[in-house]
Amino acid sequence: MPLDLESMANHCGEWLRASGPESDIVISSRVRLARNLTDFPFIARTTEADREQIEQILHARIDALRAAGKLPSAKPENELHYVDVGGLEEVDRQFLVERQLISREHADADGARAVVIDGGERFSVMINEEDHLRIQVMHSGLDLEAAWKEINEIDDLLEEQVTYAWNDRLGYLTACPTNVGTGIRVSVMLHLPALVITRQIDKVFRSLQKINLAVRGLYGEGSQAMGDFYQISNQVTLGMTEEELLAKVADVVPVLLEYERQARDFLIKESQETLHDRVSRAFGILRTAQTISSEETLHLLSSVRMGVNLGLIGDVEIPTVNKLFVHTQPAHLQKLAGMELDQSDRNIERASYLRRHLNAGKAEPGDN
Amino acid sequence: MQCQKCDKPATFHITDLVDGEPKEVHLCEVCAKDFLSPLAEEADQVVPEMAGLLAQQLAIGQTAEELAELDQRVCPVCGISFLEFRKQGRLGCPHDYVHFAKELEPLLVNIHGETQHVGKTPARGGGNAEQQTQLIRLRREMKEAVAKEEYERASELRDEIKEIEGAS
Numbered sequence: 001m002p003l004d005l006e007s008m009a010n011h012c013g014e015w016l017r018a019s020g021p022e023s024d025i026v027i028s029s030r031v032r033l034a035r036n037l038t039d040f041p042f043i044a045r046t047t048e049a050d051r052e053q054i055e056q057i058l059h060a061r062i063d064a065l066r067a068a069g070k071l072p073s074a075k076p077e078n079e080l081h082y083v084d085v086g087g088l089e090e091v092d093r094q095f096l097v098e099r100q101l102i103s104r105e106h107a108d109a110d111g112a113r114a115v116v117i118d119g120g121e122r123f124s125v126m127i128n129e130e131d132h133l134r135i136q137v138m139h140s141g142l143d144l145e146a147a148w149k150e151i152n153e154i155d156d157l158l159e160e161q162v163t164y165a166w167n168d169r170l171g172y173l174t175a176c177p178t179n180v181g182t183g184i185r186v187s188v189m190l191h192l193p194a195l196v197i198t199r200q201i202d203k204v205f206r207s208l209q210k211i212n213l214a215v216r217g218l219y220g221e222g223s224q225a226m227g228d229f230y231q232i233s234n235q236v237t238l239g240m241t242e243e244e245l246l247a248k249v250a251d252v253v254p255v256l257l258e259y260e261r262q263a264r265d266f267l268i269k270e271s272q273e274t275l276h277d278r279v280s281r282a283f284g285i286l287r288t289a290q291t292i293s294s295e296e297t298l299h300l301l302s303s304v305r306m307g308v309n310l311g312l313i314g315d316v317e318i319p320t321v322n323k324l325f326v327h328t329q330p331a332h333l334q335k336l337a338g339m340e341l342d343q344s345d346r347n348i349e350r351a352s353y354l355r356r357h358l359n360a361g362k363a364e365p366g367d368n
Numbered sequence: 369m370q371c372q373k374c375d376k377p378a379t380f381h382i383t384d385l386v387d388g389e390p391k392e393v394h395l396c397e398v399c400a401k402d403f404l405s406p407l408a409e410e411a412d413q414v415v416p417e418m419a420g421l422l423a424q425q426l427a428i429g430q431t432a433e434e435l436a437e438l439d440q441r442v443c444p445v446c447g448i449s450f451l452e453f454r455k456q457g458r459l460g461c462p463h464d465y466v467h468f469a470k471e472l473e474p475l476l477v478n479i480h481g482e483t484q485h486v487g488k489t490p491a492r493g494g495g496n497a498e499q500q501t502q503l504i505r506l507r508r509e510m511k512e513a514v515a516k517e518e519y520e521r522a523s524e525l526r527d528e529i530k531e532i533e534g535a536s
């Protein structure tokens with residue numbers, strides 16, 4: 001079934017629904033596995049023809065699994081989509097990046113490459129990314145165990161179809177030695193605005209790095225996060241079991257939750273007026289701006305999100321705010337508008353989209 | 369309860385993170401504010417990148433000549449040199465883990481602290497590793513033969529590949 005990006009733009013992925021545990025702070029739980037076919041070189045040494053062949057083999061095997069009803073596609077909304085990423089327009093590739101279904105590297109790569117996406121956007125399988133296969137499962141809230149169980153089953157099914165590059169000593173062999181062994185990356189995306197305001201975030205970073213956990217920002221490579229979102233993940237992949245690595249990330253989450261909640265309590269006790277003012281101003285700007293950049297939007301939505309969680313703002317819900325984070329990104333705006341927009345047009349469209357969604361039920365000033 | 373830093377009553381009970389482990393701290397309002405403000409020297413942090421790790425690792429205990437010699441080593445299966453790997457941080461084929469095992473060992477220890485996999489094992493134990501390695505090498509040689517317009521050689525290689533593929 002071909003993927004209809006326009007209709008996809010109108011709903012939102014499972015992981016944004018804020019339905020899982022601790023979803024006031026934990027946005028999503030993600031597990032990914034890196035795998036390679038044993039009878040081809042790694043991507044860096046493949047020819048164009050190799051990549052085409054890899055893509056064809058994996059496409060056929062995944063199709064066979066789907067036809068046999070083995071991959072989770074029993075429900076109609078879980079229909080699998082096979083997307084030829086190499087054949088997509090730039091804006092469509094960007095759309096899948098914003099949706100967290102493919103990586104920036106995958107979007108920008110050369111040659112034959114594809115992604116398999118289930119209709120609920122719970123799992124995706126990238127073909128010809130840095131490794132031949134990158135399987136990912138993403139759930140809303142803190143739900144790592146379930147995500148691992150699901151991805152492990154998908155991996156088992158694929159393993160029956162192809163032979164993975166593997167050796168007894170080092171486990172699953174990957175293009176980069178940082179992934180060798182289990183090939184697993186376990187991550188949780190956290191919203192930590194109070195730790196940013198109280199400037200505790202650096203301390204959190206250092207603590208996590210000392211126990212070999214990596215911290216990254218949303219849509220960013222460096223430690224500078226956008227909109228106070230941080231992704232915590234394991235750095236080590238060799239010498240520990242998948243379950244141990246899962247636990248390593250899962251164990252630190254309650255501590256971080258507690259830490260963020262304390263910082264929020266502190267802000268409420270110490271400077272409620274300042275906090276309330278910050279949140280209200282952010283909400284006000286988002287509801288009335290006529291043109292607004294992507295960066296400012298992320299920044300302000302972060303304050304609004306915290307404000308809703310602290311009960312300082314009543315008339316908007318967390319799933320809506322979550323959705324706005326993704327739907328106000330450049331490619332989403334263009335898909336929703338049904339046309340290409342340059343940057344200044346996007347800023348106008350973004351402001352209009354935000355007004356429409358944050359003023360629900362209220363007549364906008366100047367609206368007829 | 370009294371503040372740990374002064375004599376005032378402690379109104380903030382903060383769970384501090386020390387190396388990822390929670391630790392209770394009891395403070396008054398004034399001391400809590402101090403505690404929650406960052407120190408200037410704690411500001412920036414750089415996550416060690418793969419390339420940085422490699423450079424670090426290889427700079428230790430290796431002379432320039434040794435490094436230059438090492439860089440020239442080439443995987444017989446995919447043709448990648450150790451220098452190319454160092455530059456791009458990506459290996460060329462599964463056999464590199466065997467061919468460059470000695471060189472990769474300290475790097476793996478640096479990244480993971482371990483060199484023995486203990487996790488999941490695929491149901492199909494990696495197939496016939498010897499044969500798979502041979503396939504990658506033959507395909508590369510065939511490509512090179514075609515590039516050099518040695519079509520007879522290429523055709524021989526193609527037959528060899530077909531034979532191995534048919535047997536597995």
Ligand SMILES: [Zn+2]
Nearest residue numbers: 371374396399
């Ligand atoms: Zn005190």
Ligand SMILES: [Zn+2]
Nearest residue numbers: 443446461464
């Ligand atoms: Zn090689």
